[in-house]
Amino acid sequence: MSKYVGGALIPTLKIDRGDRSNLAFQLTVALRQLILSGDLSAGTRLPASRTLARDQGVSRTTVISAFEQLAAEGLLDSRIGAGTYVSAGMRVPKPAAAAARPPEELPHLARLGARIREPYFPRLGHPPAPRAFVTGMPAFDAFPGALWSRMSSQYWRENRAGIMSYPDPAGLFELREAICQHLRANRGLVCQPDHLFVFSGAQDAFTQIARMLVNPGDKVWLENPGAIGARNAFLSCGAEPVPVPVDEEGIDVEAGLKLSPDFRIAFVTPAYQHPLGVTMSLARRMQLLDAAEGAGAFIVEDDYVGEFHYGATTLPPLKTLDGGQRVIYVGTFSKTLFPAVRLGFAVVPPALAPMIERTLAAIAHGVAHSVQGITARFIAEGHFASHIRRMRGIYAGRRDALLAAAARDLGGRLEVRPTETGFHTVGIIPDGADEEVALAEAAGRAGLAVTPLSRYALEPIAQRGVTLGFSAVPPIEIERGVRVLAEIVDRPPA
CATH class of the missing domain: 3.90.1150.10 (Aspartate Aminotransferase, domain 1)
Incomplete structure (x- = not known):
């Protein structure tokens, strides 16, 4: 950095007149970046406030405001009669050595951080706009946006204490009740609101379920091929994946028992296997329930498109056959409404409900009140059906x-x-x-x-x-x- 009698020359310091942000804020940010990058080294004297103001075409008050803010942050020292200097104690980190270190040598990575680089981890991305032949994306052009907008506007005009408070981590009771009524009428699944929990999408539900039920090393049956997001949720908790083949009747339960009879979780997509598209037969469903009962395991049923069947009849969810209370049923509004709503739910066996409620109360943040409230009314008023x-x-x-x-x-x-x-x-x-x-x-x-x-x-x-x-x-x-x-x-x- 060049020096002159009035302090350092700072040719790279520029104010963007097209930026609508406050000039003092811009100057503060620009000077901070120069100091932290090392371009203005410790002990460097800055130009006098009048000089810098003239150089940048701003008022002296703007410069003084920036100097005072940076002094409060400990980056500048002002010395009466001597000028303003970059603090002598500044030590700029040298990132080059860290950047050169291979990812495999990074220290102190948790198990998830180490495993997430494995090739099967990345989820499939969706394009920013619909196009042929993207999967899992609903028809944005057919969504009743005007109706949703009106309902949103009505919601936000209500009592602030009721709509702006912290959400219940287990989910808004009105939404839980509305979902139960919809499942009973449209999927033949009878459940109670106390056994249904709301999450930030199905992926969040899979992750939270895995955290609560899976210990590192536990065997988890995964359909092969199968859903990537759910697979990642279980892997992130240290589960040992057991890839179980899929045939024309769904997951091959006999093969799964040969591979791992002591499994902890079986993840399945019975309504429409992802990605092969087969429907799990009734015989295979009963076989899977028996296997879970024998192993003391749970089944996570992902009903991601169960609402959308185009034939005369369809099999009800696996959960409806669950006399042994082994099935955790997961649904999503990302496919039935739109992905950005980030709303999913899980219907759990009654024996698990108290533990899940306590756990969510301790560690979860809950889903935005507004999203839950609007969706609850959308269902209750018949618009969803x-x-x-x-x-x-x-x-x-x-x-x-x-x-x-x-x-x-x-x-x-x-x-x-x-x-x-x-x-x-x-x-x-x-x-x-x-x-x-x-x-x-x-x-x-x-x-x-x-x-x-x-x-x-x-x-x-x-x-x-x-x-x-x-x-x-x-x-x-x-x-x-x-x-x-x-x-x-x-x-x-x-």
Whole structure:
């Protein structure tokens, strides 16, 4: 830094006149950054307030205000008659050595920090806007935004003490009651509000359940292939994953018992296996319940798209068969409403409810009061049931558009399986060709969102294919996407 009689020259110090923030604040931030970076070293004399004010085109009062703030922070020393200096005690850390250290050598990492770099940990990201063929994303264009806005406005005009207080960590009772009524009427699941807990989405529910029920080293059955987010929740608590294969009836319980008869948790998606899309048969459900009872284990049932079935009949949740009280039923509003609502819930066996309530009261923060209150009214006033019925029709039409376009443009090259449930299906590459990763990458470059099935697997699987979501975009976009995908499939390998 150059010196002159009036103090250090600071050519890099600039005030942004286009920035709406206070000039004194800007000057304080800029000087602080120069000091902490070492550009203004300990003992450096700053220009006099009049000089710096003239150089920067600001008032002397602005400079004095910045100097006083930095002096209060201990970064500057003002000496009467001698000027203002960077504090002599300043020691700027040298980040280069830390940055050069390989991640594997970082000290004091918890078990989660060490394991989270493993290749199977990253969750699948969603694009910022809907596109073909993203999975797990509802139709934003069909959501009743105006109605939601009106209900939000009404909610925020109510008594402040009731709507701005700390939320109950277990969930707003009105919402818990409304969800129970909806489950009873629409999913055939009878439960009590005291046995239902509200979370910040299904992923938060999985994480909290894992923290409360899993010790490091406990065996957890995971569908292979299976849901990545739930898998990560159990892994983060030190669980030992047991990848259990999936066939046309769902999770292979006999294989799971051979791999680990002493399992602690079995995580399953019975309504619509994620990602393969099979529905767990009644016989397999009974077999799984018997296995859990024999092992003294719990079953976590993720009913992420159970509301959206397009056939004449559908099996009720696994939880409805749970005479032994082994099933923890998890639902989400990210798929039924919209992801940003960050709202999920879990229906737990009565024996677990007191422990979960105590634990949440001790460590959880609860979900925003407003989100819970508005959602409770949306359900109680019948809007939610109407929305579900309407969306079933829309999604069925989008599914039909995908299947028709695939039959026309992809026949014989990608086997797109029909489905009666959910937001996506799978396209199987014939002859077991190991081309799914290349296909997914090429589709991504073309603006499509498809994921290879191997991405969901903890251990290698026989199926080779990609996921094809149909819920997020209108039929015209689905048809365009299929045409683009057909061009990619026909393209000779590079």
